[in-house]
Amino acid sequence: MVHGKKLAADPPPPSELEDDDAGAGSETLQLEEVGSGSPRGPSSAKGIANRQERPLSGCEEPPSLPFSFSIQRRGSRTGVDVRGPGVLDGGEEEEDEEEELGGGGEREISHEDYDTDLELGDEEAAYDPTGQTRYAEACRALQVAPASCFLRRMRSSELSMMHRGLGPQGTKALSVPLVTNTSILRLNLRDNWMEGMGGAAIAEMLKENCYITEVDLSDNNLGDYGARAVAGMLRANGTLLSLNLSGNRFTDQSVEHLGPALVANSKLRHLDLSHNSLGERAGKHLGDSVSENTGLRSLSLAWNGIRGRGAVMLANGLGGNISLRAVDLTFNGFGKEGAVALGRALKENNALEELNVSSNRIPPEGAIHLAMGLKVNKTIKSLKVGRNPIQNAGCYGILQSLQENPNSAMEKLDFSDVTVNQDFEDLYTAVKEMFPALTVNHGGRIGVFKKAKA
Numbered sequence: 219m220v221h222g223k224k225l226a227a228d229p230p231p232p233s234e235l236e237d238d239d240a241g242a243g244s245e246t247l248q249l250e251e252v253g254s255g256s257p258r259g260p261s262s263a264k265g266i267a268n269r270q271e272r273p274l275s276g277c278e279e280p281p282s283l284p285f286s287f288s289i290q291r292r293g294s295r296t297g298v299d300v301r302g303p304g305v306l307d308g309g310e311e312e313e314d315e316e317e318e319l320g321g322g323g324e325r326e327i328s329h330e331d332y333d334t335d336l337e338l339g340d341e342e343a344a345y346d347p348t349g350q351t352r353y354a355e356a357c358r359a360l361q362v363a364p365a366s367c368f369l370r371r372m373r374s375s376e377l378s379m380m381h382r383g384l385g386p387q388g389t390k391a392l393s394v395p396l397v398t399n400t401s402i403l404r405l406n407l408r409d410n411w412m413e414g415m416g417g418a419a420i421a422e423m424l425k426e427n428c429y430i431t432e433v434d435l436s437d438n439n440l441g442d443y444g445a446r447a448v449a450g451m452l453r454a455n456g457t458l459l460s461l462n463l464s465g466n467r468f469t470d471q472s473v474e475h476l477g478p479a480l481v482a483n484s485k486l487r488h489l490d491l492s493h494n495s496l497g498e499r500a501g502k503h504l505g506d507s508v509s510e511n512t513g514l515r516s517l518s519l520a521w522n523g524i525r526g527r528g529a530v531m532l533a534n535g536l537g538g539n540i541s542l543r544a545v546d547l548t549f550n551g552f553g554k555e556g557a558v559a560l561g562r563a564l565k566e567n568n569a570l571e572e573l574n575v576s577s578n579r580i581p582p583e584g585a586i587h588l589a590m591g592l593k594v595n596k597t598i599k600s601l602k603v604g605r606n607p608i609q610n611a612g613c614y615g616i617l618q619s620l621q622e623n624p625n626s627a628m629e630k631l632d633f634s635d636v637t638v639n640q641d642f643e644d645l646y647t648a649v650k651e652m653f654p655a656l657t658v659n660h661g662g663r664i665g666v667f668k669k670a671k672a
Contacts, residue, residue, distance in 0.1 A: 348372040349395020356394040360387045368392060372399065378406040389416030393423040396430070404432040408462075417444030417466075421451035428457050436464040436490070445472030449479035452486065460488040464518070470499035477503040484513040492520040492546070501528025505535030508542070518546040520574075525551030533559030537566040544572035548602075557584025564591025564598065571627075574602040576634065585612025589619035596625045604634025604659075613660060614642050620656070621649050628653065633660040640665070 346352065350372055357364045365388070371377050372395070384392060389412040396402065407420070417440035424430065440448070445468050452458075468476075473496060480489070496504075501524040508517070524532060529552045536545060552560070557580045564570075580588075585608040592598065603616070613633045620626050638660050646658055 346395075347398070347400050349397070349399045352398070353391065353395040356391040360391050362388045362391050365392070371402075373401045375401060376404040376406070377402045379410065380406055380408040382410055384410040384412060384416065386413050386416040386419075388412075390419040393419040396423045397426045399427070400429050403429060405430050406434040407438070408434050409437040412438045412440070412444075414441050414443030414447070418447035421447040424451045424458060425454045431457055432460040433458060434462040436462045436466070436493075438466055440466040440468070442469060442471045442475075446475045449475035452476075452479040452483045455483070456485050458486055461486060462490040463494075464490045465493040468494040468496060470497050470503075472496075473500040473503045477507040480507040480514070481510045484511070486513055487515045489514055489516070490518040492518045492522070494522055496522040496524055498524065498526050498528030500524060501530075501532040505531035505533070508532065508535035509538035511539065512541050514539075514542055516544040516546075517542060519550065520546045520548035522550055525553065526555065529553070529556030530559040532556075533563045536560070536570065537563030539567065540569050542570055545570065546574045547578065548574050549577045552578040552580060552584075554581050554584040556580075558587040561587035561589075561591035564588070564595045567595070568597055571597055572600040573598060574600075575606070576602050576632070577605040580606040580608055580612075582607075582609050582612040582615075584608070586615045589615040592616060592619040592626065592628070593623050595623070597627055599627050600630040600632075601628065602632040602634075604632050604636060604661075606636070608633075608636060610636075610638045610642055610664070612636075613638050614645060617642065617645055617649055617658070621645070621652065624652070626653070629655050629657070631656070631658045633658070635661040637661045637664050639663065 350369065353368070353372075354364060362385075365379065365382060365384070367379060367382070368377065379392075382388075384407070389407070389410065392407075396405070410416070412420070412435075417435060417438060420433075420435065421444075424433065435448075438444075440463070444466065445463075448461075448463065452461075468491065472494075476491075480486070496519065500522070504519070504524075505528075508514075519532075524547070529550065532547075533552075533556055536542070550556075552575060556578065557575070560573075560575065564573075575588075580603065585603060585606070588601075588603065592601070601616070603612070606612075613636055616631065620628050640663065642660075643663060650656060
């Protein structure tokens with residue numbers, strides 16, 4: 219290659235030029251394959267002169283990069299030269315030749331420049347507001363199949379993936395992109411058998427995500443381990459407003475973690491702990507937590523086993539609460555003791571509007587104590603005490619308490635499956651004049667259906 223410079227100063231005899239052309243044949247062929255113009259091999263004195271003037275021959279203009287950054291990165295990994303036309307794979311000889319010929323073309327891209335381009339490409343790829351890239355990587359790492367419905371809805375405000383069988387690993391993969399997702403506001407993962415490990419992954423995600431406001435994790439078998447993780451999340455999260463933890467096999471031990479978390483969290487508005495295995499000890503812990511919580515607006519503890527001393531402690535906690543508007547205690551075991559405590563709570567509480575104590579084995583005496591609380595209460599709008607053995611006496615006592623409380627806010631009384639007599643019907647007619655908006659539901663009136671005489 220250096221011969222070309224010497225021959226330009228002192229033209230050699232024709233025989234020497236022919237030898238030089240013959241030796242450069244392979245180089246000429248390579249340039250034709252890689253370059254984008256005519257061959258650069260010196261075939262005449264005029265060609266040599268042109269070579270001096272244009273070191274990067276074959277291009278009328280300085281060469282430009284024909285590839286984007288992403289293709290450059292792929293090329294560098296596969297060994298393909300992506301530096302543009304006019305540069306050979308064995309680039310060191312070509313660089314030396316350009317220096318001897320005086321340069322004049324576009325500066326060759328150095329390795330330092332190339333690294334900078336690659337870093338910029340990485341930064342651009344890292345910006346992924348939905349987390350789709352992270353989800354694909356997490357699925358590969360955890361060896362689970364990506365959920366197509368998740369990929370379709372990553373930009374939606376609501377993601378509903380019920381009954382998908384994600385399991386612990388699939389839930390872990392799902393939680394990775396949700397950490398940085400800014401679109402999803404409501405998340406429904408009901409019945410995915412995520413167990414404690416999957417629940418812990420979602421809990422860790424919710425510590426970081428500040429966009430999701432509603433989460434449904436019901437029927438996922440989270441157990442005590444998952445409850446502890448959720449409790450840690452509630453201490454750190456400040457945006458979650460609604461949390462459904464129904465049907466997760468929580469026990470009294472679970473509430474030992476959840477109870478203090480409810481005291482620390484003042485942002486959560488709606489909590490569902492129904493259909494678990496909460497017992498007497500859970501009632502005690504929840505009673506302490508409920509009395510100090512200032513954020514909850516609704517609480518469901520239906521279908522548990524809160525009874526005895528636990529029911530009394532929970533009722534006492536409700537008496538001191540200042541934020542709850544609706545409480546569902548259906549299908550527990552409050553009995554007479556719990557009903558007496560609830561009656562006292564209704565005297566003290568001035569915030570509760572809806573109370574459901576259906577199916578709690580409350581006898582007529584318990585209903586009378588509830589009525590004593592209703593005589594002074596000014597906020598309760600709906601009371602459900604159906605499917606309890608309160609008989610007509612209990613129904614009559616509760617209705618009479620409204621007649622004695624002109625400041626009552628009651629709008630709905632539910633005595634489902636409890637039969638009443640004519641005395642109750644007459645009293646209802648009188649109370650209806652005081653509260654025209656009041657509706658009463660019961661199990662029918664005694665003596666309405668009589669056997670026809672022969």
